[in-house]
Amino acid sequence: MSFEIWAEKYRPKVLDDMVDQKEIVERLKSFVESRNVPHCIFAGPPGTGKTTAALCLARDLYSSAYREHIMELNASDERGIDVVRETVKTFARIRSIGEIPFKIMILDESDNMTGDAQQALRRTMERYTETCRFILIANYSGKIIEPIQSRCAPFRFTFLPREEHDRYLKHIAENEDVNLLKEGLDAIFEVCGGDLRRAINTLQAAASLNKPVDAKVIYSITGRAHPADVQKMIGIAMKGDFLEARKQLRDMIQKYGVAGTDLIRQIHKEIFRAEIPEQWKIRLADVVGEIDYRLVEGADEEVQLSALLARLVEAGWELEKAN
Amino acid sequence: MYAAWTVKHKPKSLAEIVGNKEAIQKFIEWVKSWEKGAPKKRAAFLYGPPGIGKTVTVEALAYDYQMEFVEKNASDYRTEDAINRFAGLASQYSSLFGGKRLILLDELDGLTGTSDRGGVKAITEVVKTAQSPIVLTANSAYDPRFSNLRNYCLLIEFKKPPASEVMKHLKRICVLEGIQADENALKFIAQRSQGDVRSAVNDLQALAQGKKRLTYEDVSWLGYRDRQETIFSVLRMIIYGKTCIGAKQAVGMADVDIDMLFEWIYENVPAHLTDPHDLVEAMDALSTADLYRGRIRSTRDWSFTRYVIDYMTAGVAMARQNSKVHGWIPFKFPQRIKMLSRSKAERAMQLSIGYKIKRKSHISAVRASKEVLPYLRIIFKNNVEMAAGLAKWLNLDSKMVEYLAGSEEKAESIVKLLS
Numbered sequence: 001m002s003f004e005i006w007a008e009k010y011r012p013k014v015l016d017d018m019v020d021q022k023e024i025v026e027r028l029k030s031f032v033e034s035r036n037v038p039h040c041i042f043a044g045p046p047g048t049g050k051t052t053a054a055l056c057l058a059r060d061l062y063s064s065a066y067r068e069h070i071m072e073l074n075a076s077d078e079r080g081i082d083v084v085r086e087t088v089k090t091f092a093r094i095r096s097i098g099e100i101p102f103k104i105m106i107l108d109e110s111d112n113m114t115g116d117a118q119q120a121l122r123r124t125m126e127r128y129t130e131t132c133r134f135i136l137i138a139n140y141s142g143k144i145i146e147p148i149q150s151r152c153a154p155f156r157f158t159f160l161p162r163e164e165h166d167r168y169l170k171h172i173a174e175n176e177d178v179n180l181l182k183e184g185l186d187a188i189f190e191v192c193g194g195d196l197r198r199a200i201n202t203l204q205a206a207a208s209l210n211k212p213v214d215a216k217v218i219y220s221i222t223g224r225a226h227p228a229d230v231q232k233m234i235g236i237a238m239k240g241d242f243l244e245a246r247k248q249l250r251d252m253i254q255k256y257g258v259a260g261t262d263l264i265r266q267i268h269k270e271i272f273r274a275e276i277p278e279q280w281k282i283r284l285a286d287v288v289g290e291i292d293y294r295l296v297e298g299a300d301e302e303v304q305l306s307a308l309l310a311r312l313v314e315a316g317w318e319l320e321k322a323n
Numbered sequence: 324m325y326a327a328w329t330v331k332h333k334p335k336s337l338a339e340i341v342g343n344k345e346a347i348q349k350f351i352e353w354v355k356s357w358e359k360g361a362p363k364k365r366a367a368f369l370y371g372p373p374g375i376g377k378t379v380t381v382e383a384l385a386y387d388y389q390m391e392f393v394e395k396n397a398s399d400y401r402t403e404d405a406i407n408r409f410a411g412l413a414s415q416y417s418s419l420f421g422g423k424r425l426i427l428l429d430e431l432d433g434l435t436g437t438s439d440r441g442g443v444k445a446i447t448e449v450v451k452t453a454q455s456p457i458v459l460t461a462n463s464a465y466d467p468r469f470s471n472l473r474n475y476c477l478l479i480e481f482k483k484p485p486a487s488e489v490m491k492h493l494k495r496i497c498v499l500e501g502i503q504a505d506e507n508a509l510k511f512i513a514q515r516s517q518g519d520v521r522s523a524v525n526d527l528q529a530l531a532q533g534k535k536r537l538t539y540e541d542v543s544w545l546g547y548r549d550r551q552e553t554i555f556s557v558l559r560m561i562i563y564g565k566t567c568i569g570a571k572q573a574v575g576m577a578d579v580d581i582d583m584l585f586e587w588i589y590e591n592v593p594a595h596l597t598d599p600h601d602l603v604e605a606m607d608a609l610s611t612a613d614l615y616r617g618r619i620r621s622t623r624d625w626s627f628t629r630y631v632i633d634y635m636t637a638g639v640a641m642a643r644q645n646s647k648v649h650g651w652i653p654f655k656f657p658q659r660i661k662m663l664s665r666s667k668a669e670r671a672m673q674l675s676i677g678y679k680i681k682r683k684s685h686i687s688a689v690r691a692s693k694e695v696l697p698y699l700r701i702i703f704k705n706n707v708e709m710a711a712g713l714a715k716w717l718n719l720d721s722k723m724v725e726y727l728a729g730s731e732e733k734a735e736s737i738v739k740l741l742s
Binding site: 003004005007008011051052055072074075076077108109114115116197198201202204205207208209210221240242243246250254259291294297298299300302303304306307309310311313314316317318 | 616
């Protein structure tokens with residue numbers, strides 16, 4: 001077993017290694033051949049190979065000297081306008097030496113950039129096109145301002161198909177000598193929903209237990225948001241005890257570090273399984289969707305989810321009355 | 324330069340502490356009595372209202388008598404591990420280097436709720452057999468939870484120092500800061516603090532920092548600092564408000580910032596809105612207020628604050644249609660804040676590990692701390708070799724290893740493999 005983060009160790013190095021996103025990879029390869037790259041937006045859900053594609057493109061383009069020609073910035077860590085004004089500009093305006101006249105600036109998680117910073121970036125992109133090409137990576141291209149979008153070639157990444165996902169994990173398991181059972185693999189897919197980085201992290205954590213990786217192992221390490229806990233919380237809310245339901249929610253978020261988006265996903269699933277009138281299911285799904293969107297917009301997880309719990313209290317109460 | 328004056332001018336030595344002369348004398352004598360072997364009461368329990376120098380007294384004594392000072396506060400000693408570790412410390416009188424040791428368990432009131440019930444009991448056990456002096460502090464010693472623990476402690480009451488004593492302390496600070504302050508300005512601040520020295524110093528800093536001179540006019544416009552009463556009446560104005568304007572005005576009266584006020588409302592609304600429809604409306608309003616907070620963060624446009632206020636006050640007030648409250652429902656301090664402040668240090672640690680991960684992989688520190696770190700934790704708890712390998716690869720320091728491993732012993736066995 002090796003001692004790196006596997007998600008990093010098994011990250012494809014060149015475009016030819018990339019298992020999926022075939023059309024995108026083909027187009028990127030054509031950029032390499034023509035030795036020209038436009039500004040790009042790579043948009044898509046996490047763990048689908050956006051950052052990897054950008055790095056592979058750079059490696060194929062510059063081969064061994066690629067490190068000198070690219071810069072990676074992460075907007076989650078450095079999101080303000082000052083970064084654009086200083087770091088980005090400095091990098092962008094200096095001409096690179098070598099046969100390819102431009103450098104590549106990779107702006108990861110750029111949907112977290114502030115509006116100001118994006119406005120500033122727009123100028124920079126235009127002015128220094130000769131010397132620098134930008135690859136903006138984002139989960140939602142909609143959060144990138146229109147003028148930037150119009151300057152970029154858009155690439156939409158999608159979740160890996162199940163077979164590719166499985167093949168990749170099996171390959172890693174084999175290499176690392178991990179006994180990954182079929183049900184374990186199913187559980188990983190169920191929990192991670194096609195996010196390959198998360199899937200690999202999960203596999204590595206599971207492997208650290210030194211026993212066959214079955215569904216139980218996967219649920220115990222992703223531990224959080226055990227379906228049973230979520231069901232319980234929903235049940236308490238529907239019975240009308242909002243304060244207790246909120247306490248459960250608080251514990252899950254603060255003590256066990258469950259992510260709000262995880263909870264949303266599970267609550268959404270549970271609502272359609274619950275024994276409530278069919279019309280209610282779609283009504284609640286609408287609320288769940290709105291809350292989900294608010295979380296994406298950066299709202300507070302507990303506050304948002306407890307608004308949802310209040311809806312469940314109301315639903316439970318109405319149903320009681322109807323009976 | 325902008326250090327808090329409560330820290331910057333904290334009394335170092337007992338002589339600099341204002342008020343509570345008797346209590347301090349009693350405390351000194353008890354510590355001295357340890358010279359002749361462990362006394363009958365092996366812990367001193369200092370109790371009294373906040374901000375009057377309980378903790379400072381302990382620190383200053385350790386300084387004056389050159390004792391090794393070990394402090395744990397409420398956030399530290401909840402876990403069994405931590406208590407055991409502290410039990411180890413308490414079991415010997417001399418520290419590693421032969422000096423004497425003084426152990427402080429600060430803010431015992433912080434041990435609240437049913438989940439911590441074991442905590443007080445465990446502390447009591449440690450106190451019974453302690454070989455070095457243990458000092459406990461709390462706002463009240465007469466909480467029923469401490470009834471058994473009390474039997475093993477020397478109780479020392481700390482009282483609010485009179486305004487004249489508080490003034491002495493303020494004067495000293497003004498001299499050190501080079502501020503010429505009017506006597507009656509300081510008197511006003513001292514009286515207003517109602518014996519809470521810490522809040523008096525905070526007020527002084529807020530009013531006087533950067534000034535050469537502090538006059539009575541500078542301070543007189545201040546109202547009385549909010550003791551919890553104020554926030555309660557603010558909450559009442561909001562939750563039971565009849566008009567939008569009335570509810571919105573409450574914000575101006577609150578002596579807490581908008582985010583803190585939000586937490587107070589968010590904590591207390593559900594208990595006061597018993598009708599499910601009302602509850603939904605109120606929680607929706609809070610959710611929308613919160614959404615605007617998110618928008619402020621992403622746009623940095625603070626003018627959106629007005630909508631935050633609209634929803635969290637008027638929105639909540641207008642939600643109330645059918646709720647009937649029976650009996651008296653007390654307002655509660657936001658539990659989330661308690662939990663959050665406890666985990667503040669923890670989040671800083673998580674982020675610093677996030678930065679280590681970022682160096683090695685193409686992911687932001689923020690995301691790494693949220694998405695990768697939980698997995699590392701599992702690995703560090705379960706697989707020493709893999710953990711050691713990763714620790715080396717990521718270049719983690721021993722504190723980080725200990726945090727991820729969750730216990731000192733685990734961390735030690737991981738670190739052993741590293742060398």
